[in-house]
Amino acid sequence: xxxxxxxxxxxxxxxxxxxxxxxxxxxxxxxxxxxxxxxxxxxxxxxxxxxxxxxxxxxxxxxxxxxxxxxxxxxxxxxxxxxxxxxxxxxxxxxxxxxxxxxxxxxxxxxxxxxxxxxxxxxxxxxxxxxxxxxxxxxxxxxxxxxxxxxxxxxxxxxxxxxxxxxxxxxxxxxxxxxxxxxxxxxx
Amino acid sequence: xxxxxxxxxxxxxxxxxxxxxxxxxxxxxxxxxxxxxxxxxxxxxxxxxxxxxxxxxxxxxxxxxxxxxxxxxxxxxxxxxxxxxxxxxxxxxxxxxxxxxxxxxxxxxxxxxxxxxxxxxxxxxxxxxxxxxxxxxxxxxxxxxxxxxxxxxxxxxxxxxxxxxxxxxxxxxxxxxxxxxxxxxxxxxxxxxxxxxxxxxxxxxxxxxxxxxxxxxxxxxxxxxxxxxxxxxxxxxxxxxxxxxxxxxxxxxxxxxxxxxxxxxxxxxxxxxxxxxxxxxxxxxxxxxxxxxxxxxxxxxxxxxxxxxxxxxxxxxxxxxxxxxxxxxx
Numbered sequence: 001x002x003x004x005x006x007x008x009x010x011x012x013x014x015x016x017x018x019x020x021x022x023x024x025x026x027x028x029x030x031x032x033x034x035x036x037x038x039x040x041x042x043x044x045x046x047x048x049x050x051x052x053x054x055x056x057x058x059x060x061x062x063x064x065x066x067x068x069x070x071x072x073x074x075x076x077x078x079x080x081x082x083x084x085x086x087x088x089x090x091x092x093x094x095x096x097x098x099x100x101x102x103x104x105x106x107x108x109x110x111x112x113x114x115x116x117x118x119x120x121x122x123x124x125x126x127x128x129x130x131x132x133x134x135x136x137x138x139x140x141x142x143x144x145x146x147x148x149x150x151x152x153x154x155x156x157x158x159x160x161x162x163x164x165x166x167x168x169x170x171x172x173x174x175x176x177x178x179x180x181x182x183x184x185x186x187x188x
Numbered sequence: 189x190x191x192x193x194x195x196x197x198x199x200x201x202x203x204x205x206x207x208x209x210x211x212x213x214x215x216x217x218x219x220x221x222x223x224x225x226x227x228x229x230x231x232x233x234x235x236x237x238x239x240x241x242x243x244x245x246x247x248x249x250x251x252x253x254x255x256x257x258x259x260x261x262x263x264x265x266x267x268x269x270x271x272x273x274x275x276x277x278x279x280x281x282x283x284x285x286x287x288x289x290x291x292x293x294x295x296x297x298x299x300x301x302x303x304x305x306x307x308x309x310x311x312x313x314x315x316x317x318x319x320x321x322x323x324x325x326x327x328x329x330x331x332x333x334x335x336x337x338x339x340x341x342x343x344x345x346x347x348x349x350x351x352x353x354x355x356x357x358x359x360x361x362x363x364x365x366x367x368x369x370x371x372x373x374x375x376x377x378x379x380x381x382x383x384x385x386x387x388x389x390x391x392x393x394x395x396x397x398x399x400x401x402x403x404x405x406x407x408x409x410x411x412x413x414x415x416x417x418x419x420x421x422x423x424x425x426x427x428x429x430x431x432x433x434x435x436x437x438x439x440x441x442x443x444x445x446x447x448x449x450x451x452x453x454x455x456x457x458x459x460x461x462x463x464x465x466x467x468x469x470x471x472x473x474x475x476x477x478x479x480x481x482x483x484x485x486x487x488x489x490x491x492x493x494x495x496x497x498x499x500x501x502x503x504x505x506x507x508x509x510x511x512x513x514x515x516x517x518x
Contacts, residue, residue, distance in 0.1 A: 024263075028260060033211065034211055037210075045197070046194050060206075062210070063209050064210065066209075071217060127196060141194075142194050
């Protein structure tokens with residue numbers, strides 16, 4: 001052997017557009033699929049963490065999401081947004097997991113903050129306020145204000161009607177406002 | 189709000205491992221389905237043949253690990269069954285099992301699909317081998333290239349293309365022997381003998397290969413001339429054979445362009461030796477559109493660096509665009 005050019009494909013694929021990576025992933029290229037997922041791991045982790053509130057469970061959600069996404073990649077349409085498709089999958093997995101573990105049985109209840117925690121400390125900052133939100137509210141806040149995703153796309157990702165998205169956003173803001181007792185969230 | 193909660197969430201460094209583990213799990217799931225399907229197909233075969241064949245341990249081990257075949261691995265859409273020699277033989281030495289899955293002889297190119305599994309966890313860069321190929325008892329000096337996938341934590345699969353360094357007639361039924369003497373892993377190399385012997389022929393594929401002569405010439409920066417000699421097409425893919433001057437400089441080259449249906453086309457150098465070489469249409473991107481009647485291509489070239497493959501995007505255009513009329517292929 002006088003020349004061994006091996007493993008160059010992965011380097012080449014790293015340069016590819018998302019469209020090409022999706023196309024090849026659908027055809028069964030696991031390297032392309034891995035590159036696609038890794039592109040969004042930071043974003044996906046933040047969604048997962050919003051539900052799990054701890055690192056290990058969030059990583060487990062990411063693993064489960066990747067597992068199901070790779071098994072079902074053929075369901076992704078070639079011109080669809082991979083980011084939204086895998087986000088939707090992750091949110092569904094996270095909600096399932098959250099519902100199993102949560103003591104709160106009805107998702108559509110009025111805002112159910114862990115109010116007792118609020119009174120432990122007299123002063124609470126925005127981070128903690130968001131952390132106290134129900135996972136669904138955290139997700140809409142993340143998607144709307146941190147990822148600039150539109151209401152219709154959030155509706156797709158969370159598999160809920162657009163009006164419910166708006167309601168979640170409104171309730172999330174009210175909840176945060178209630179915790180902070182300040183109005184600055186409404187500056188937007 | 190943007191400076192708060194979500195930006196403060198620290199993403200763990202090992203998150204990509206969770207992604208890999210998810211893919212590994214899914215691959216195992218796919219593998220189980222593949223085994224079921226293969227077993228059913230195997231049993232049907234046994235009934236038809238008459239009932240003497242059994243699936244022994246070695247064969248089962250091979251089926252267990254063979255998630256793809258050459259066709260799937262390379263993304264080829266056409267049927268290759270008539271041209272593929274299925275070997276599916278496994279040899280285990282010192283905890284390293286090498287399985288020779290499939291072989292195809294495409295003109296003067298030997299395409300070999302292998303699986304390497306270890307009792308220790310492997311990295312995607314693992315599994316390279318020291319190996320020698322013998323054809324009809326004669327040692328065959330080759331150059332090679334290829335790609336590999338890590339199927340799971342313990343398994344790698346690779347498809348390698350071997351091109352003889354000298355002119356050799358590979359027609360007829362060939363006795364092929366592959367002697368593997370060392371398998372390289374990240375932290376160690378295992379020395380032993382994984383030797384495979386099998387018969388294969390490329391005659392049927394050769395008969396089904398169509399071709400047309402080319403005569404385009406190009407001059408590289410160092411003054412070397414490149415002459416395109418012929419275009420060939422078969423179910424494995426499309427090739428453009430070329431000849432070149434010898435200057436001592438190695439050049440990376442590719443032919444890039446599109447067909448008349450606006451599909452992007454890229455031919456990469458598949459093999460090169462002294463004064464001859466072959467471009468192969470990259471199926472990593474896509475297969476050639478069956479309705480395409482014309483290819484418009486441009487040669488791009490650049491001096492090779494030691495890290496082959498990493499700088500291919502810096503190649504410069506050489507000469508003018510040229511056209512291949514696919515309706516003239518015979």
